[in-house]
């Protein structure tokens with residue numbers, strides 16, 4: 132492995148802790164993982180080859196976040212005659228969302244993750260600083276800010292998703308993760324014990340909230356423990372690990388202050404398991420038990436009484452209904468019960484949805500997400516429309532790790548379509564990665580694909596929490612994203 136700046140930073144950190152790992156061991160771990168090796172080898176990041184094409188056509192990309200801007204860059208690297216326009220309203224659209232977890236835990240500052248969109252527009256790509264307000268796929272047209280019509284030959288929908296705080300009674304706002312238009316949400320979320328790291332300002336406020344919880348725990352005398360509540364939700368979400376990561380990190384900060392025994396931490400997932408892959412589910416349960424965490428399945432947060440600090444859940448369970456005389460089996464019915472939980476600190480995971488302008492348009496679907504073939508990323512109805520990232524109806528984790536695989540597939544397939552090839556050559560295999568932070572210093576690197584089995588990119592037990600993956604998360608993944616993916620190469 133050629134030594135890169137990132138590798139040097141990681142090894143310098145390793146040198147400070149010889150009791151945990153030697154430099155030799157660190158190099159062994161990093162070099163056996165193609166994922167790590169591809170990030171660390173070479174000058175800055177590993178690169179993947181792009182093939183050149185003379186295909187012509189006007190390409191419009193709606194959304195210039197991680198998926199949209201990375202795809203624009205890769206198309207620019209591929210097409211000799213590129214005519215690409217990105218439409219994006221948010222000047223901070225490329226900010227590094229995966230770092231919000233570290234901001235919320237006080238490891239990074241918000242300024243470590245905020246980036247200017249205009250510095251990431253690939254040279255030769257046009258940028259329209261606005262929002263698409265209507266889709267007209269029958270006429271190959273979109274409308275920008277209600278007035279300007281733009282035609283296209285190929286359309287890529289990469290609008291990401293919306294955090295639907297207003298979907299919880301008592302909270303407000305339907306916002307993006309990096310957008311600034313979050314005043315309504317901040318009226319309740321980000322203060323008085325109620326936090327959410329899902330938006331950048333909210334992540335910063337969460338760190339204040341954790342410090343306040345630590346201070347409260349230090350002053351706490353009574354026999355009853357303080358209650359820290361962590362919710363999940365009943366919609367698909369981006370970074371499914373984040374609701375648990377913040378729980379582990381809150382615990383780590385309480386432990387560091389010597390007051391972990393003063394606070395009970397409880398996780399309320401809507402579903403009935405911790406993770407879709409059984410091996411990771413089992414590992415997380417063990418980690419919860421070791422730390423003394425509590426959990427209650429089948430709880431969906433539907434209301435927050437912020438004045439009295441009460442969370443109200445819809446607790447749903449399946450119970451036996453009438454006996455069907457034909458089959459001899461009971462029909463199953465869902466029982467709903469309202470459960471009220473007092474909290475001193477609560478981290479909310481909001482329900483998430485496609486932006487209405489996409490979801491309720493002809494390119495959307497009943498559930499809102501853009502319906503695409505999950506392997507080719509081509510729209511199921513409109514062959515010159517494609518979708519990628521959080522807004523695409525791909526039944527896989529909505530993460531930057533998924534985008535990293537998807538954008539190469541989309542570019543190869545769209546270019547083949549532009550070249551009028553009979554077949555689309557590339558398939559998304561469902562690979563994704565969730566670096567599940569389990570403490571200040573450990574990460575379980577959960578990699579998997581359509582098979583719902585662990586697909587580790589290195590020959591080590593993937594269910595183990597490791598310091599070396601913490602170093603990868605803290606030092607390597609951001610440069611890989613900001614310099615590698617966003618230049619269309621990693």
Ligand SMILES: Cc1cc2nc3c(=O)[nH]c(=O)nc-3n(C[C@H](O)[C@H](O)[C@H](O)COP(=O)(O)OP(=O)(O)OC[C@H]3O[C@@H](n4cnc5c(N)ncnc54)[C@H](O)[C@@H]3O)c2cc1C
Nearest residue numbers: 194196197198224228229263290291370520521530531532
């Ligand atoms: C707290 C948190 C932790 C995360 N942790 C991880 C992690 O550890 N690992 C990982 O791989 N991923 C993680 N992610 C997920 C990852 O950041 C997202 O999956 C990724 O950003 C998705 O890229 P995207 O381009 O689809 O959406 P985004 O990056 O959100 O970009 C979408 C863009 O579309 C724009 N847009 C919306 N509507 C319109 C419109 N009508 N017209 C024009 N533009 C529009 C928006 O302004 C936005 O800039 C995390 C995310 C969060 C919030």
